Amino acid sequence: MRRLWCVWTLWATGCGQALGKRAPDDVPLRALADKAGLVVGAAVSWEPLQQDPGYAALAARHFHVLTPENALKWAPIEHTEGARDTRRIDDIARFAARNGQSLRGHTLVWDLEIPSWVDTADAHALDAALVSHMRATLSENRGRVGVWDVVNEALADDGQRAPTVLHNALGEPHIAQAFRLARAEDPDAKLFYNDYGVLWPGPKADGLLRLVDSLQAQDVPIDGVGLQSHVHLVPEGRLDHAGIRANLKRLGERGLELHLSEVDVRVADLAGGHTGRLLAQAQAVYGLVDACLDEPACTTVTFWGISDRYSWVDRTIGPDDPLLWDDDLVPKPALFAVQDALRGKPWRGCSDSLLDGSFEAGAAGFSSTGGRASVERGGTSEGRHRLVVTDRTEAWHGPQVDASEWLAEGLDYRISAKVKVPKGAPVNATLRIEDAAGTRYVSVAAAQGTGAWQALSGVVALDLHAPVGSVHWYVEGPPPGQDIELDGVVATVACPSG
Numbered sequence: 001m002r003r004l005w006c007v008w009t010l011w012a013t014g015c016g017q018a019l020g021k022r023a024p025d026d027v028p029l030r031a032l033a034d035k036a037g038l039v040v041g042a043a044v045s046w047e048p049l050q051q052d053p054g055y056a057a058l059a060a061r062h063f064h065v066l067t068p069e070n071a072l073k074w075a076p077i078e079h080t081e082g083a084r085d086t087r088r089i090d091d092i093a094r095f096a097a098r099n100g101q102s103l104r105g106h107t108l109v110w111d112l113e114i115p116s117w118v119d120t121a122d123a124h125a126l127d128a129a130l131v132s133h134m135r136a137t138l139s140e141n142r143g144r145v146g147v148w149d150v151v152n153e154a155l156a157d158d159g160q161r162a163p164t165v166l167h168n169a170l171g172e173p174h175i176a177q178a179f180r181l182a183r184a185e186d187p188d189a190k191l192f193y194n195d196y197g198v199l200w201p202g203p204k205a206d207g208l209l210r211l212v213d214s215l216q217a218q219d220v221p222i223d224g225v226g227l228q229s230h231v232h233l234v235p236e237g238r239l240d241h242a243g244i245r246a247n248l249k250r251l252g253e254r255g256l257e258l259h260l261s262e263v264d265v266r267v268a269d270l271a272g273g274h275t276g277r278l279l280a281q282a283q284a285v286y287g288l289v290d291a292c293l294d295e296p297a298c299t300t301v302t303f304w305g306i307s308d309r310y311s312w313v314d315r316t317i318g319p320d321d322p323l324l325w326d327d328d329l330v331p332k333p334a335l336f337a338v339q340d341a342l343r344g345k346p347w348r349g350c351s352d353s354l355l356d357g358s359f360e361a362g363a364a365g366f367s368s369t370g371g372r373a374s375v376e377r378g379g380t381s382e383g384r385h386r387l388v389v390t391d392r393t394e395a396w397h398g399p400q401v402d403a404s405e406w407l408a409e410g411l412d413y414r415i416s417a418k419v420k421v422p423k424g425a426p427v428n429a430t431l432r433i434e435d436a437a438g439t440r441y442v443s444v445a446a447a448q449g450t451g452a453w454q455a456l457s458g459v460v461a462l463d464l465h466a467p468v469g470s471v472h473w474y475v476e477g478p479p480p481g482q483d484i485e486l487d488g489v490v491a492t493v494a495c496p497s498g
């Protein structure tokens with residue numbers, strides 16, 4: 001499994017010469033983002049910032065802007081009425097200042113995290129408490145918070161106003177009032193509305209437009225919209241990148257600044273190998289950053305955390321790995337995808353091979369389904385070595401490799417190889433899948449032997465059923481007794497442009 005990571009993490013350290021083409025890349029994201037004209041941010045938590053130097057170092061190094069993940073919310077600040085506890089936000093603000101970073105203020109008006117002492121049944125008392133909380137929080141953070149999520153999550157999934165405690169008690173006008181109060185208390189801060197489920201087209205995104213239009217029609221001081229961008233990748237649906245772009249565009253046409261304000265990508269529900277799931281995540285993250293880069297109104301991408309070690313998803317939803325660095329603070333494919341996007345390059349997942357099929361460093365995990373597999377010198381397609389399967393006694397005997405680790409739902413894969421079989425012999429590349437649905441065979445590519453080296457290439461999308469036992473790619477077809485020669489096997493994620 002380590003070896004499959006070569007492509008992504010190491011520099012030619014025994015991973016096979018075809019792999020590890022890329023140097024480890026520790027350029028700060030914010031340096032790349034500067035060149036791309038984007039602001040990058042991350043939500044940070046007070047505890048690990050104090051206690052985990054590795055986490056703090058990543059926070060300091062890679063981001064322009066930090067969003068206190070919880071430290072500016074009402075309940076944490078005013079757990080007890082009148083006793084404002086600003087220690088955490090003050091520590092975070094000092095940390096940011098030391099590292100030349102600004103703060104994204106999250107959040108003033110939200111239905112969650114209202115302190116328990118607030119009497120939400122008494123509209124008058126609730127309004128007074130909220131106004132006083134907003135005034136205090138805005139004034140304490142004036143000059144150090146550049147952008148405020150003034151109102152968070154006021155819309156329901158159908159695009160109507162959510163029947164929140166605040167809405168029920170204070171009515172529709174409280175949103176406009178919150179923005180006006182924020183402008184009065186901190187005229188220099190940019191004021192945002194922030195919500196989830198509004199990144200892609202749908203009733204909620206339509207509702208967001210209606211909300212924005214109505215606020216603008218009332219001359220409410222709203223500068224931008226935060227699209228949280230918590231993404232949950234599921235087998236039956238892929239991210240609608242074209243829809244996301246169109247949605248950003250129409251919001252941008254309102255003259256609003258747009259932030260992808262809480263990006264994380266859940267992948268635990270995709271069946272398949274761990275590396276495959278992380279590739280699906282990387283491709284999604286690449287698409288999000290790229291969409292923001294392409295939309296002039298979209299200025300900032302903020303990730304909702306840094307390391308999988310501390311993600312809110314684990315605590316709130318269930319075990320997952322939604323962020324850019326793993327539990328050990330090691331960069332993930334998603335981080336490299338962000339780098340690629342910021343550099344204006346195609347995502348590397350579409351070109352870097354997930355396996356070493358050159359046979360220059362030995363069989364490198366290849367074996368055979370039957371007969372005898374050996375690496376031999378000379379007579380090759382591309383390199384100096386090839387894999388030959390001899391002594392075949394069944395048509396399905398042939399070279400194979402275990403693809404379980406890097407194949408997962410949610411992606412298309414291109415698997416190509418050079419094969420040599422006798423002229424006229426059938427030759428097929430096949431996936432053998434053993435999962436909860438049983439044993440299945442999926443054809444990747446089929447050809448007729450030419451007696452010379454020929455390409456055998458195909459694209460597959462997988463329908464897997466967890467738990468997945470194994471997935472093997474193998475070559476088969478010629479009658480028993482005929483040899484199969486194999487070289488130059490390359491597996492990548494298949495991307496639309498090729």
Ligand code: XIL
Nearest residue numbers: 069070106107152153196228262312
């Ligand atoms: C989450 C935090 O990440 C958690 O630590 C906390 O327990 C609950 O809130 N949308 C938002 C954020 O606007 O404030 C939420 O943050 C995640 C979803």
